[in-house]
Amino acid sequence: MTxxxxxxxxxxxxxxxxxxxxxxxxxxxxxxRRSIMPWLLPxxxxxFWLVTFHPAMANPPFWNVRxxxxxxxxxxxxxxxxxxxxxxxxxxxxxRGVADLVGITALPRWAAHLAAWAATTCWAEAVYxxxxxxxxxxxxxxxAWGGPLLWPAAVGAAFVAASCALGFTAxxxxxxxxxxxxxxxxxxxxxxxxxxxxxxxxxxAQIWPLNVQGAFPADSYGVFYPYLPDLxxxxxxxLGGLAAAAxxxxxxxxxxxxxxxxxxxxxxxxxxxxxxSTAVALAGTARLEPHGIVIxxxxxxxxxxxxxxxxxxxxxxIPICLHPAYRALLPDVTAALGAxxxxxxxxxxxxxxxxxxxxxxxxxxxxxxxxxxGPVIGGHPPVLYLPxxxxxxxxxxxxxxxxANLRQQxxxxxxxxxxxxxxxxxxxxxxxxxxxxxxxxxxxLAVVDGLVRALGLARSGALxxxxxxxxxxxxxxxxxxxxxxxxxPAAARHAWLMTHLAALRAGRISLSEIP
Amino acid sequence: xxxxxxxxxxxFGRTQAxxxxxxxxxxxxxxxxxxxxxxxxxxxxxxxxxxxxxxGTLKLLGRDPGSYPQRRQIRRRLGYLPQNLGYYAxxxxxxxxxxxxxxxxxxxxxxxxxxxxxxxxxxxxxxxxAKLRTLSGGMLRRAGIAQAIVNEPExxxxxxxxxxxxxxxxxxxxxxxxxxGQRATVVVSTHLVEDVGAACSQVALMDRGKIVxxxxxxxxxxxxxxxxxxxxxxxxxxxxxxxxxxRTSTGAW
Numbered sequence: 001m002t003x004x005x006x007x008x009x010x011x012x013x014x015x016x017x018x019x020x021x022x023x024x025x026x027x028x029x030x031x032x033r034r035s036i037m038p039w040l041l042p043x044x045x046x047x048f049w050l051v052t053f054h055p056a057m058a059n060p061p062f063w064n065v066r067x068x069x070x071x072x073x074x075x076x077x078x079x080x081x082x083x084x085x086x087x088x089x090x091x092x093x094x095x096r097g098v099a100d101l102v103g104i105t106a107l108p109r110w111a112a113h114l115a116a117w118a119a120t121t122c123w124a125e126a127v128y129x130x131x132x133x134x135x136x137x138x139x140x141x142x143x144a145w146g147g148p149l150l151w152p153a154a155v156g157a158a159f160v161a162a163s164c165a166l167g168f169t170a171x172x173x174x175x176x177x178x179x180x181x182x183x184x185x186x187x188x189x190x191x192x193x194x195x196x197x198x199x200x201x202x203x204x205a206q207i208w209p210l211n212v213q214g215a216f217p218a219d220s221y222g223v224f225y226p227y228l229p230d231l232x233x234x235x236x237x238x239l240g241g242l243a244a245a246a247x248x249x250x251x252x253x254x255x256x257x258x259x260x261x262x263x264x265x266x267x268x269x270x271x272x273x274x275x276x277s278t279a280v281a282l283a284g285t286a287r288l289e290p291h292g293i294v295i296x297x298x299x300x301x302x303x304x305x306x307x308x309x310x311x312x313x314x315x316x317x318i319p320i321c322l323h324p325a326y327r328a329l330l331p332d333v334t335a336a337l338g339a340x341x342x343x344x345x346x347x348x349x350x351x352x353x354x355x356x357x358x359x360x361x362x363x364x365x366x367x368x369x370x371x372x373x374g375p376v377i378g379g380h381p382p383v384l385y386l387p388x389x390x391x392x393x394x395x396x397x398x399x400x401x402x403x404a405n406l407r408q409q410x411x412x413x414x415x416x417x418x419x420x421x422x423x424x425x426x427x428x429x430x431x432x433x434x435x436x437x438x439x440x441x442x443x444x445l446a447v448v449d450g451l452v453r454a455l456g457l458a459r460s461g462a463l464x465x466x467x468x469x470x471x472x473x474x475x476x477x478x479x480x481x482x483x484x485x486x487x488x489p490a491a492a493r494h495a496w497l498m499t500h501l502a503a504l505r506a507g508r509i510s511l512s513e514i515p
Numbered sequence: 516x517x518x519x520x521x522x523x524x525x526x527f528g529r530t531q532a533x534x535x536x537x538x539x540x541x542x543x544x545x546x547x548x549x550x551x552x553x554x555x556x557x558x559x560x561x562x563x564x565x566x567x568x569x570x571g572t573l574k575l576l577g578r579d580p581g582s583y584p585q586r587r588q589i590r591r592r593l594g595y596l597p598q599n600l601g602y603y604a605x606x607x608x609x610x611x612x613x614x615x616x617x618x619x620x621x622x623x624x625x626x627x628x629x630x631x632x633x634x635x636x637x638x639x640x641x642x643x644x645a646k647l648r649t650l651s652g653g654m655l656r657r658a659g660i661a662q663a664i665v666n667e668p669e670x671x672x673x674x675x676x677x678x679x680x681x682x683x684x685x686x687x688x689x690x691x692x693x694x695x696g697q698r699a700t701v702v703v704s705t706h707l708v709e710d711v712g713a714a715c716s717q718v719a720l721m722d723r724g725k726i727v728x729x730x731x732x733x734x735x736x737x738x739x740x741x742x743x744x745x746x747x748x749x750x751x752x753x754x755x756x757x758x759x760x761x762r763t764s765t766g767a768w
Contacts, residue, residue, distance in 0.1 A: 023623040030614050034605045097601030100565045101662075105618035106590040112618060258583035 027115045028122075036085055037123030044078065048131040051077040056135055060328060060402075061142035063149050064222040068212040070132055071152035075159050075210055076191060082124050082160060083167030084184030089120045090171020091179045108257030110265060113172055113250045121164040128160045129153075145325035146307075149222055151232035152212055158239035159209045163187060165246040172250055206231060206293065207238050207283035213292045221292040223325050224358030226303045228292035231283070238279035244272030290359050311355070317345035318384070320354040326388055332403035333388070339455050340411045343490065344418055347497050349505065351377050351384035359387045375410055377417050384414060411457045412448065419444040420505030443509040446478045447497075450485030450514070454493065481514045488515060516541050516574075517670050517700035518562060523571035524724075525557050532557035534724030535571070544696035546715035546732070547704040548754060554724040555704040556598055556674055562702060563595040563672050576670055591620055594668030598675050598704075600659040604648035608639050608658050611647055615662040633665040636691060638684070652679040660688070664695065671701045677710055689714040711735075712750045720757050727761035 056069045090113070093099045102112065136148045167183045197205035206214060213221050213231060221227060251257060251265025286295045291304070311321040314334040318341040322330050337354065344350045375386045388402070421444050485493065496515055503509050518540035525533040533554045549555050560566050561573060564580045576592055578585040602611060612633050616626045634640050637657040642650070647658060656679045663671060676692075677685045692714040695701050705711065711718050712732050720728040720735070728735060732750060739752035744759060746752035 023617055023620070023626075026613070026623055026626065027617045030606075030610055030617070033610065034603055092603070093601075096603055097599060098603070099601070100560070100563075100597050101595065101601060101615070102618060104564050104590055104593065104595055105615065106587050106620040107618045108587075258587070 024111075024115065027112070028118055031116050031119030032122060035119045035123050036088055037120055037127075040081070040085055041123075041127055044081070044127045044131075047077045047081070048074060048127075052131065053135055057138070061139050061144040062223070062325060063139065063144050063146055064220075064227070066135060066139045066144070067149035067152040067222075070135060071156050071212050072210045074128065074131065075156055078124075078128065079159060079163040079191060079209075080184040080188040082163040083170075083187035084180040085124075086117070086120050086164040086167030087171035087183035088180040089116055090168040091175035091177070092171075094175030095177060103255060108251075108261055110251035110256040110261060113168070113256075114247065117164060117168045117247065117250075120168060121161050124160045124164055125157060128156060132156070143328070145309075145323075145327065146223070149227050151227055151229050155209060155232050155235045155239070158236050158243070162209075162239040162243040162246070165243040169246040169249050173253070203286065204280050204284045206286045207234060207280050209235055209239060211235075214286070214288055216288075216292060220359050223307075223323060224309075225291040225306055228294060228299075228303050230295040230298045230303075231286060231293040233298050234279045234282045234286075234295055237282075238276050241272045241275030241277075241279060245269050245276065246272070248272055306358075317342045318351055318354055320356075320386075322356040322388070326356060329388070329402060333406060336403040336406040337411065337414070340407075340414055340457075343451060343455065343494065344415070344497075347418065347494070347501050349377075349382060349501065350418060352381045354384045354386050356388055357385045374413055375417065377414075384417075386410065408457055411455065412452050415448045415451050416444075418505075419447050419501070420507070421445065421448065441507060442475075442478050443481070443511050443514060444504060444507070446481040446511060446514055447485055447504060449479075449482035450488075451493070453482065453486035454488075454490070477511055481511045485514050517576050518545075518702065519572075519574040521572045523558070523561065523573055524569045525554075525561060525566065526569045527557075531724055533561070533568075536721075536724075536726055538719065538726060538729070540700055540702060540717070542696065542698070542700055543716040544692050544701045544703060544714050546711035546718040547702060547721060548706065548708060548711055548718060549721035550706065550758070553721040555721050557724075558721070559672050559674050559702065559704045560597075562670075563593065563597075564590060565595075565597075589670070591666070592669040593619075594663035594666065594671040596659045596663045596673045596676055598678075600655060602647045602655065602658070604646065606647050607644050608634060608647065608650070608661070609643040611658055612661045612665050616665045619666045621666050629665050629667070633661040636664065637661040638687065653681055653684055656680055657684070660691075667699075669699050671695060671699055672704075673701065674704045675706075676703060677705065677707060685710070686713075708750045708754050709748065712748070720754065722758055722761050728757045 052069055052074045055073060056066050059065045059069070093102055103109065105112070132153050136153075140148070167180075167187070170183045171179050191208075191210065194205060194208035194210065198208050198211060205211075211231070213228070245268075248265045248267070248269030248271075251262055252269065254262075256262060256265065282295050282297055285297065286293050288294075309324055312324050312327045312330055313319050313321040314330050316334050316338050320330070320334050320337065320341075322333060326333070341354070375384055377384050388406075421441060488496070492515070497504075500509060500513075516539045518538065520536055520538040523533055523536045523538075524531065536554075536558060547555050547558065557566075561568050562575065564575070564586055567581065573580060575589045578589050580586045580589055603614075606614065609630055612630045613626060616629055617623075621629060631640070631643075634643055637660050639654070639657055639661055642654065645654075647655065650658065656676065660673070660676060663673065677688055680688060689710065692701060692703065696714070696716065703710065703715065715732060718728075718730065718732050718735055719726050728738070735753040735757065736749040737753065738760075739746070739749065739756040742752075742756045742759070744752040744756035746755050
């Protein structure tokens with residue numbers, strides 16, 4: 001030490017800053033340097049790879065699927081950790097014994113705390129957005145149709161900020177070495193509670209930040225129609241409100257600052273709570289529609305206009321045309337439905353083309369389930385309208401699994417439609433209610449069953465259920481007719497259907513008339 | 516007077532830490548002596564606006580710390596080194612000092628120079644980029660002093676500043692104190708009487724929350740005359756004599 005009064009030689013300024021940053025920016029820079037977050041980056045990177053990137057890559061490159069995984073998977077893994085890390089940062093003054101020292105500085109404590117929170121959040125947002133950028137970059141490289149969905153990423157970014165705000169505030173107001181693990185655990189419990197509330201069909205639970213368009217399968221939205229922003233807007237309002245309320249809460253204690261500053265903090269807290277409450281109330285009015293979750297007060301009619309696209313078609317007996325987002329699946333879809341389409345090609349009333357369409361009907365079911373419409377044949381000339389969405393995505397939605405689902409579920413369904421059975425018969429398991437089947441439909445069921453056997457398709461759940469309920473082809477005569485029909489050569493079946501399909505569809509064919 | 520105290524008290528539950536202190540301190544180095552538990556740290560924390568008094572009046576730099584706007588003005592011109600210095604281990608010395616310069620709302624353009632000056636004055640110029648976790652106890656103490664003086668305070672409050680310093684550093688520190696005392700009010704709480712003798716122009720002795728002596732170091736030394744007070748140095752004997760007299764008059768020992 002020296003008692004020299006003149007300014008000393010600038011030895012300590014060995015590396016003077018080239019930029020003359022303003023005070024708050026300098027404070028933020030210091031906070032960024034000493035944040036705990038850089039130490040956690042490897043952990044976040046590993047978590048992102050395991051929880052988000054790996055599962056996302058197991059699915060086809062659909063923007064909606066990948067974006068949905070970003071919002072749900074990433075945040076489930078990140079949020080508890082972020083809350084814990086922020087709580088650790090918030091409680092550091094107490095843990096480090098510097099509360100006295102920083103408590104008597106001129107800068108209001110609220111401002112200093114906001115700088116520390118901002119630094120933690122900057123790191124968290126950086127790691128989250130870097131992960132999103134990598135995933136979206138790979139998805140774009142894989143040739144996904146359309147553009148990245150930004151709403152799920154925005155909700156994720158807001159949740160990151162809100163998690164940090166809630167954790168940091170807990171750390172400041174309840175400082176101890178246990179605050180961080182408790183904050184992480186509470187955040188995890190909150191996420192789990194939201195999931196259970198959503199599962200129990202509590203309407204307000206739609207606001208749950210990991211909820212991406214309700215119970216829709218991840219590939220069911222944002223393809224044929226724009227991604228509906230209603231729910232994301234409510235979620236952003238909710239998360240922004242929570243963050244504001246938490247950060248405002250930092251300014252309420254007496255040491256945080258002067259009277260006006262504390263009044264401002266109280267106003268911010270109140271506004272945040274009001275925004276969060278409003279968002280929850282809005283979520284309570286949400287309804288399930290074929291293109292996603294609609295919240296009437298936030299809905300923009302412009303979102304209901306279909307997104308223009310040019311179909312991609314394959315060359316089969318009956319051409320299959322898909323939305324370009326599904327271009328990569330065209331060979332698998334063609335292979336999956338090729339046998340069925342070859343069998344029915346040219347038959348009276350058979351479709352001349354298969355066109356992929358958006359989900360047109362949707363129905364919420366108990367247990368947070370969802371019923372989507374299946375294929376239908378309509379128009380003149382007849383066209384088979386085939387929705388592909390919801391084919392076991394996400395998770396096991398590989399191209400081969402989609403093809404298998406199409407073959408085993410939609411194949412029998414298409415045959416049922418052709419012979420005049422109600423469309424629900426032969427539908428995917430658990431999707432549709434089985435209607436009463438009259439005795440005059442025994443021949444129709446036997447023919448479908450025969451075709452299913454001949455083509456090596458699985459007898460779908462609805463068909464099997466019909467048998468269990470004592471309906472045809474459960475009787476020995478009906479089973480015999482089905483087996484007889486299945487044993488025919490393909491050409492003979494086709495020829496018989498050419499001449500008898502109209503009568504079969506009208507219910508005028510008996511079991512004994514089936515060859 | 517930069518510090519004006521009238522009948523100041525501070526209670527912690529049923530414990531009376533400061534029991535009616537009257538004091539007026541102007542520019543120069545003011546020593547606050549006393550045994551452990553005398554109330555020095557509590558008094559210093561009130562002067563530093565860490566805690567409010569339970570009763571009495573307090574004026575710092577001509578302002579009332581009870582009012583937030585005035586307290587904020589005081590804090591801009593205040594330096595404080597607590598007895599137990601907490602720190603962020605991951606900070607470098609320069610970052611630590613800069614951090615407090617910013618928290619003290621120094622104009623940003625003045626911060627780099629002020630940080631460099633504070634580190635040089637405390638002998639930490641060559642340790643600017645060393646992490647605090649790598650520093651010895653004495654070095655840490657100097658970093659604490661550097662953050663306290665970075666804003667060139669008009670009121671500097673130092674609680675046991677020489678604890679952990681080696682003799683050479685202590686000598687240098689006393690010189691620094693004398694230098695600071697030429698322009699500011701420096702209140703040094705210590706139980707090391709030699710620090711007071713070497714650096715302070717005024718000294719107060721606290722016992723059981725009260726000030727039992729206030730004067731110059733020479734006057735304190737003179738208190739030992741004609742007594743058999745114990746001590747290795749004249750000032751120590753004066754200290755012991757005042758303390759003994761105070762305790763005898765209150766019937767305590």
